Amino acid sequence: MMNDIERNDKEYVWHPFTQMQEWVAQPQMIIEAAEGIKLIDSDGNKYYDGVSSLWVNLHGHRHPTIDKAIIDQLGRVAHTTMLGLINVPASQLAEELMAVVPKGLTKLFYSDDGSTAVEIGIKMAYQYWQLKGATKKQKFVTLANAYHGDTVGTVSVGGIDLFHRIFASLLFESIQAPCPSCYHCKLSSDPKQCGMACIDEVEKILAENHGEIAAMIVEPLVQAAAGMLTQPKGYLKRLRELTEKYNVLFLVDEVATGFGRTGKMFACDQEDVSPDFMMVAKGITGGYLPLAATFMTDEIYNAFLGDYTQQRTFFHGHSYTGNPLCCAAGLANLQIFREEKVIAGLEAKIEAARIRLAAFTQLRHVGEVRQQGLMIGIELAENPAKRISFSWDMAIGAKVCKKTREYGLIIRPIGSVVVFMPPLSSTVAEIEHMLDIIYKSIQEVTETDQTQYDNQDVAAVLI
Numbered sequence: 150m151m152n153d154i155e156r157n158d159k160e161y162v163w164h165p166f167t168q169m170q171e172w173v174a175q176p177q178m179i180i181e182a183a184e185g186i187k188l189i190d191s192d193g194n195k196y197y198d199g200v201s202s203l204w205v206n207l208h209g210h211r212h213p214t215i216d217k218a219i220i221d222q223l224g225r226v227a228h229t230t231m232l233g234l235i236n237v238p239a240s241q242l243a244e245e246l247m248a249v250v251p252k253g254l255t256k257l258f259y260s261d262d263g264s265t266a267v268e269i270g271i272k273m274a275y276q277y278w279q280l281k282g283a284t285k286k287q288k289f290v291t292l293a294n295a296y297h298g299d300t301v302g303t304v305s306v307g308g309i310d311l312f313h314r315i316f317a318s319l320l321f322e323s324i325q326a327p328c329p330s331c332y333h334c335k336l337s338s339d340p341k342q343c344g345m346a347c348i349d350e351v352e353k354i355l356a357e358n359h360g361e362i363a364a365m366i367v368e369p370l371v372q373a374a375a376g377m378l379t380q381p382k383g384y385l386k387r388l389r390e391l392t393e394k395y396n397v398l399f400l401v402d403e404v405a406t407g408f409g410r411t412g413k414m415f416a417c418d419q420e421d422v423s424p425d426f427m428m429v430a431k432g433i434t435g436g437y438l439p440l441a442a443t444f445m446t447d448e449i450y451n452a453f454l455g456d457y458t459q460q461r462t463f464f465h466g467h468s469y470t471g472n473p474l475c476c477a478a479g480l481a482n483l484q485i486f487r488e489e490k491v492i493a494g495l496e497a498k499i500e501a502a503r504i505r506l507a508a509f510t511q512l513r514h515v516g517e518v519r520q521q522g523l524m525i526g527i528e529l530a531e532n533p534a535k536r537i538s539f540s541w542d543m544a545i546g547a548k549v550c551k552k553t554r555e556y557g558l559i560i561r562p563i564g565s566v567v568v569f570m571p572p573l574s575s576t577v578a579e580i581e582h583m584l585d586i587i588y589k590s591i592q593e594v595t596e597t598d599q600t601q602y603d604n605q606d607v608a609a610v611l612i
């Protein structure tokens with residue numbers, strides 16, 4: 150029976166990344182509350198939040214430290230503008246963030262979400278070269294299958310055909326380098342022996358075009374939205390070396406990987422990389438409120454300095470830039486990292502996941518299992534030995550994720566990749582339990598006759 154909440158949602162609300170014709174035709178789950186890493190629906194059922202509420206939640210829901218920080222800040226002020234005024238939490242958070250980001254990053258610009266943080270990086274990189282007099286350096290290098298957000302600028306540096314193709318004529322031009330995923334490699338017949346052929350392609354692009362290239366932008370270590378595509382060890386570090394060699398700015402999009410997801414505070418830390426720009430968002434408030442930051446070096450910041458008549462100002466800002474409630478949540482997030490020794494506690498969880506995941510490759514329809522810290526993708530395949538994918542319209546990943554709900558776990562697929570990205574606060578036992586549910590669901594769905602499934606019945610979990 151449909152209640153008012155569901156009826157109103159279906160009457161008025163357009164959901165993100167959702168085919169609404171199918172959404173409104175089926176019963177949908179309403180989340181009313183949450184407790185730790187579990188979500189509670191309107192019937193009182195509890196489900197593991199196995200994708201961290203789309204990659205944002207770190208320490209579970211209703212964590213007392215973050216709850217209290219927001220309530221305390223509410224007792225002072227919810228929002229004041231940063232145009233012409235300082236606010237207390239934004240100043241404090243900036244200082245604390247500087248202590249944890251890669252060395253060399255010394256300034257930050259606040260915004261509201263990953264897309265805006267990337268837009269700011271792109272616009273600043275562009276303006277930097279204009280200010281420097283290198284006015285021909287206007288293009289961006291990006292990776293095939295890249296995802297940097299959904300606004301027009303970030304789609305311009307995106308490479309996911311399904312999302313981005315239709316907007317092609319609306320976008321600025323970017324140069325696409327090959328995707329460094331070994332499983333999907335198109336360059337080498339034996340990626341293990343190729344000596345990173347994909348990086349040679351990047352060097353070729355930079356060598357031939359650096360006079361016109363403003364920057365290269367990458368998702369470090371994992372192209373998450375592309376289906377948790379992991380990169381070869383050393384790839385990120387080589388990119389940094391090449392961008393330096395060819396005088397191209399290096400923008401690292403840590404929106405998904407930042408704040409512990411890969412096992413260290415930032416993915417850059419895994420390869421000791423110090424970029425020119427770093428963008429963070431999703432985890433910055435522990436998954437509570439929308440906030441983002443674009444970090445940059447002194448070299449970038451100083452290039453914009455001058456008196457106002459020179460018009461070197463960065464003319465950009467958002468209504469809620471540096472919102473005090475969000476920054477208070479950000480401060481509480483970092484406090485939890487310190488007090489609960491979150492990073493040190495990750496190793497055992499990552500290892501437990503690795504051991505459980507090893508068994509997945511024995512499943513008949515698992516092509517590749519990818520893991521970087523607690524970012525995990527299980528790619529399903531019709532025929533793993535021959536690398537034959539499931540046909541897209543079978544919605545095989547969506548069927549698996551629908552099945553896991555029956556066992557009390559909410560996750561979302563990307564095509565035929567089952568994505569698992571639990572909150573960092575999940576215990577070893579909880580991670581094992583969630584992976585057991587995924588294992589069982591993959592087995593049940595992929596090893597039974599597909600004709601018994603209704604392909605239209607997966608709107609809630611289909612991309």
Ligand SMILES: *Cc1c(COP(=O)(O)O)cnc(C)c1O
Binds near residue numbers: 373406
């Ligand atoms: C999610 C994501 C974005 C976009 O962030 P939003 O907050 O959804 O705008 C950008 N880059 C990466 C790598 C992401 O995963």
